[in-house]
Amino acid sequence: MRTPADTGPLSTGGLRRVLVVLCATEIVSWGVLYYAFPVLAPSIAADTGWSFSTITAGFSTGLVVSALVGIPAGRWLDRIGPRPVMTVGSVLAVPAVVGIALAPSLPLFFAAWALAGVAMAGTLYPPAFAALTRWWGPRRMRALTALTLLAGLASTIFAPLTAALLGALGWRHTYLALAVVLAAITIPAHLFGLRGLWPAPDHAEHADQLGAAHAPQDIVRSRAFLLLVPAIALGTFSAFAVVVNQIPLLIERGLSTSDAAWALGLGGLGQVLGRLGYGRLTTALSVRMRAVVILGLSAAATLLLGLLPGPEILLVAAAMLAGAARGVFTLLQATAISDRWGAAHYGRLNGLLSAPAMIVTALAPWVGAALAVALGGYPVVFFLLAAIAALAALLATGTVPRPPAPSPPRPTAPATGQDQVDQR
Numbered sequence: 489m490r491t492p493a494d495t496g497p498l499s500t501g502g503l504r505r506v507l508v509v510l511c512a513t514e515i516v517s518w519g520v521l522y523y524a525f526p527v528l529a530p531s532i533a534a535d536t537g538w539s540f541s542t543i544t545a546g547f548s549t550g551l552v553v554s555a556l557v558g559i560p561a562g563r564w565l566d567r568i569g570p571r572p573v574m575t576v577g578s579v580l581a582v583p584a585v586v587g588i589a590l591a592p593s594l595p596l597f598f599a600a601w602a603l604a605g606v607a608m609a610g611t612l613y614p615p616a617f618a619a620l621t622r623w624w625g626p627r628r629m630r631a632l633t634a635l636t637l638l639a640g641l642a643s644t645i646f647a648p649l650t651a652a653l654l655g656a657l658g659w660r661h662t663y664l665a666l667a668v669v670l671a672a673i674t675i676p677a678h679l680f681g682l683r684g685l686w687p688a689p690d691h692a693e694h695a696d697q698l699g700a701a702h703a704p705q706d707i708v709r710s711r712a713f714l715l716l717v718p719a720i721a722l723g724t725f726s727a728f729a730v731v732v733n734q735i736p737l738l739i740e741r742g743l744s745t746s747d748a749a750w751a752l753g754l755g756g757l758g759q760v761l762g763r764l765g766y767g768r769l770t771t772a773l774s775v776r777m778r779a780v781v782i783l784g785l786s787a788a789a790t791l792l793l794g795l796l797p798g799p800e801i802l803l804v805a806a807a808m809l810a811g812a813a814r815g816v817f818t819l820l821q822a823t824a825i826s827d828r829w830g831a832a833h834y835g836r837l838n839g840l841l842s843a844p845a846m847i848v849t850a851l852a853p854w855v856g857a858a859l860a861v862a863l864g865g866y867p868v869v870f871f872l873l874a875a876i877a878a879l880a881a882l883l884a885t886g887t888v889p890r891p892p893a894p895s896p897p898r899p900t901a902p903a904t905g906q907d908q909v910d911q912r
Contacts, residue, residue, distance in 0.1 A: 498623055498684040506623055507631050509681030510616045513578070513674045514639035517611040519646030520585060520666045521550075521604055523756075526732050527650040527749050531659040538594060541857045544732070546594070546601045551850030553605025554612070555843045561609045562618065562839020569686030570619035571678065577610020578674035582667050589663035611674065613639075614842045617822045618835045622687060628831070629770065632822050637763045640815050643731075643756030651749040704833040707889075708840060712828060716887040717844055720821055722880035723783050724845040726873045727814045729852035730790055731755075734807060736857075737866035741798055751807045758811025759818070766819045775827050779884035782820050786813040787877035794870030821845070828889055 498506065525547050533540045564573055584607050587600030609615075616635060624631040646666075653662040707713055734755070738748040769778050789810040796802050825837045859869045 497687065502684050503624060503631075505681060506619065506684065507634060509677045510619060511635055511638040513574070513611065513677050514613065514616055514635060515642045515645065516670055516673045517578070517581070517608075518639060518642035519649075520670045521581060521608055521611070523643045523646045523731075523752075524650045524663070524666055526735050526752065527647055527745075528654060528659045528662060530735075530745065531654060535659060538597075540736075541854060541861070542594065543597075544854045544857050546598045547732075548850040548852075548854045549598050550601035550603075550605035550608065551846055553602045554608035555846030555850065557606050557609035558614055558846060559839045559843050561615065562835040562837075562842075564835075565615055565618045565839075566833065566835035569622075569682075570615050571682035573610050574615050574619075574682060575675065575678040577607045577615070578670070578678050581607035581611060581674065582671045585663055585667040585670060589660045589667065611678075613818070613822065614838055618838060619682070621822075621826055621831045621834045623684070625687075625831070628826065629767070629823065632819060633763060633766060636815065636818050636822065637760050640756055640759035640763060640811075640818075643759075643811075644753045645756075647749045647753040647756070651746055655746075704836055707829050707833075707837060710889055712887050712889040713837075713841075715883050716824060716828075717841055719779065719783070719880045719883035719887055720824060720841060721844040721848050722876050722883070723786060723817055724821070725848035725852050726790060726877040726880070727786055727817055728849045729856045729873050730793065730810055730870070731814070732852065733856035733860070733866060733869060734793070734810070736860070737793065737870065738803060738807075740866050741796075741803060743800060743803070747800065751804045754804055755807040755811030755814070758808035759815030761808075762812030762815035763819055766816050769816070774888075776885060776888045779820060779824075779887060780881050782813070782816050783877055783881035783884055786810075786817055787874045787881060789813045790870055790877055791874035794867045794874065824887075828887070 529540060529543050529547075532538070532543050536543075561573055580603060584600055584604035587603060588597065591597035591600050613636075616639075617632065620631040620635060621628045650662060650666070653665055657665065731752070734752055735745070735748040738751055739745060743751065769781070773781060789806065789812070792806045793803075793810055796806055821841075825831075825834055825841060829837065856866075856869055856873075859872065860866045863869060
């Protein structure tokens, strides 16, 4: 039975409810589906005999599937809203995590991660960003900042929690325990907490700047979009390769697995601190310069991680700086479409923007591990990741759409004799 909350526009209380629900579910979804893996991967390799790079390839398979499924998911979000999409995603996430935990062989391990990828497409940031962008309208920056601030705690909470469970339960039972947490929180929260009328898109937004290019097919072919896609993809590749390869780098520097997990968790705290300052960046810098500065900061933090040999306190500080850069980059990605082209086709355009980013995110862990073997260690890998982030900053200089040229004035026909009479 449909209630007024399902069919009417969201009140202020309804908007807050949606925001609180998404903050909680993003923390859990990211914590279980993403941040648990870097902590558990070394133990999975040691227990099963599968190589670290092979295990990482399974994780990457899930991210590739998430990228591909995210494209149609973006269209569905525009049409039917986030409630069915995110509820189905959270339902699928539970058997996926159980399958990862119980997989007796590599093919089943990869299959479970593929199912997890479908779940990620419906539960991680892109659908949550689409929900807040449409529901909150012109106030979306406030909601997106709050979401990413709290969701940035996912690694802070789940990296140490996963490490503690690992010590007590082993990696398989740790994933089973996390699946219970995922089911208990995300399924009912998405099903009951995302109720409300999905508003029609505001096609008038940014129309004065976009002109005819407001049509999504024209935006996709524009120079700004064609540069924005690789800039975001390269920035994402660098940021998430740092996340997954940071623990082996820190272990190589002499930290224990537990201390490296805590450093990763404190990097999540750095994300939160970085996002606190994003509002000032939006007022102090233009859309173009904001992208360049944030990607440049990511390059500098990654380079610092590669350069520092120790001590532990400086390595943790560098991890927090990298987390801060990653935190503001997430907000940059969340608002990249709406800042340039409005929210009318956010789900579709963000799906297209996010797909290459998710694919390179999928490749990043495996590429990082493979390069570490080929290059003789992780510091050189981090130098390369810093260069990639710097290239993304360079591409970002061309990602702002050009305003449409003013229409030429229409020629005025000479007045006829009858016109002259009428004018008099």
